[in-house]
């Protein structure tokens with residue numbers, strides 16, 4: 001079975017974010033980019049499933065600027081077989097992104113399409129299930145472990161208060177969260193081989209926007225806090241402040 | 250296009266508290282648009298009748314969808330309700346079940362979805378929301394272009410307000426339009442002690458690596474118990490990576506984003522990825538033996554000192570206070 005993993009290039013979590021002069025986007029210069037951390041879990045899940053089956057290929061699919069090629073190469077170095085980049089400028093319109101990705105996926109033969117549970121920049125948790133609806137396939141979200149047997153994939157999902165077990169008929173879609181899959185490191189050999197693996201770059205199809213970003217702003221500064229005191233002696237005063245000043249107890 | 254649909258949540262027939270926030274927001278939008286609020290609920294036997302209480306927050310009608318517990322079926326049903334109405338907006342909760350459901354409904358309706366909304370208004374007849382982006386490092390003001398506007402609100406952000414109405418309960422029959430199918434829930438394993446999800450708790454007691462090991466978590470659990478049943482435990486990633494606590498409790502950029510009224514960060518340094526998940530909490534209390542720890546930069550109140558001494562003392566003081574309050 002072939003598996004496609006949708007991956008997004010996002011600003012590194014430690015990056016400082018500065019709003020661009022037009023107030024609608026962030027300054028893109030000087031920002032360090034990485035594959036979104038949950039997408040790395042999804043890549044690892046795909047590699048393990050293919051390795052366990054002893055057959056099948058892993059394809060990486062991304063919608064993003066030309067520079068995304070770099071992230072896709074790093075995914076190929078981990079062991080993915082090929083990659084497709086649909087060039088364009090995704091914004092936080094997950095519905096637009098879902099239609100772009102689905103247009104490519106509808107052409108493919110992937111028995112499983114995997115997503116990160118969320119991209120850590122827009123943090124919407126929506127693109128995976130939207131793509132599933134567009135492809136008319138079942139979708140399990142927040143999956144921590146999965147196993148394929150025949151035409152059925154069994155997924156464990158992290159839900160309130162525990163784990164839910166879901167079976168889906170293939171072809172299917174899943175969004176992956178932290179669980180069984182610890183992302184591997186690229187080997188030197190992997191990095192060398194990645195250079196020769198196929199990476200198709202083509203323009204993303206045009207889709208009509210569903211939202212308009214009007215402006216970005218910085219969140220209000222938190223009011224200056226204070227050190228109530230040192231050691232256990234400060235506890236009564238803290239409790240008094242929480243009750244009388246903050247009114248939360 | 251003047252009505253608003255509030256998608257309420259029920260588990261085992263019990264309507265979840267966050268639904269009152271959802272209805273409050275829906276009421277505000279409907280008043281601005283000049284329409285009615287319907288609350289849709291699918292949560293097993295009796296959920297519809299239980300949801301009649303949402304009339305308190307301004308629901309005019311409760312639409313009880315029976316037999317739609319599984320998320321794929323629920324998505325079909327909610328989309329059908331939306332198509333059958335005259336809704337300008339549909340409001341979900343950005344909880345686990347809400348996040349699972351909302352994008353499916355959006356895709357079925359062919360409209361965008363604005364998630365984790367922290368403020369909302371009607372501007373020029375359109376829904377305009379504010380939502381955090383880049384892990385809370387910026388706020389985006391975003392306009393929904395399609396109709397209806399779909400949004401999910403972040404729990405604990407919108408104060409519940411009352412606008413009482415006598416909500417009539419109507420049962421909605423599923424038309425039988427198939428979902429994609431091929432999705433079967435076959436099991437559930439409860440995890441020990443995780444009664445309340447950290448993303449929905451009103452109070453969170455989070456612990457970091459400074460607590461030295463999982464065997465010391467009873468200290469935090471005791472403080473949580475002292476704080477009452479709206480309190481839950483959280484953790485830093487260092488703690489989760491070490492295997493001391495489950496990932497479900499992780500707060501931060503690669504964990505959960507939380508907005509409790511009160512957040513305790515105990516022996517947590519306050520790395521940028523942790524702050525990303527909790528900096529919009531109402532009141533932040535930090536306990537750390539290092540006066541220079543970055544967590545004090547966002548804390549409203551801090552105590553410098555040894556968590557092993559301070560936390561038990563705090564639990565005792567909170568218990569005493571709650572006893573006095575009765």
Ligand SMILES: Cc1cc2nc3c(=O)[nH]c(=O)nc-3n(C[C@H](O)[C@H](O)[C@H](O)COP(=O)(O)OP(=O)(O)OC[C@H]3O[C@@H](n4cnc5c(N)ncnc54)[C@H](O)[C@@H]3O)c2cc1C
Nearest residue numbers: 457458459485486487501502503504516518520523538556
């Ligand atoms: C891509 C990426 C994503 C990440 N996502 C997250 C995330 O989602 N959530 C998250 O939390 N982190 C995340 N991190 C990790 C983050 O950078 C920090 O490493 C982590 O938050 C540190 O956890 P900590 O504060 O528990 O541990 P430490 O940084 O080791 O801090 C321990 C603290 O305990 C204090 N202490 C020690 N002993 C005591 C005592 N007896 N009493 C009182 N205080 C004491 C110390 O002074 C110190 O401040 C991420 C990192 C990366 C690179």
Ligand SMILES: Nc1ncnc2c1ncn2[C@@H]1O[C@H](COP(=O)(O)O)[C@@H](O)[C@H]1O
Nearest residue numbers: 006007063115116118119124125126127
């Ligand atoms: N531009 C994109 N290109 C490829 N995959 C994406 C893109 N945006 C989102 N995704 C996928 O969808 C997941 C969820 O994203 P989101 O709904 O934005 O939180 C991500 O973890 C990726 O797997």
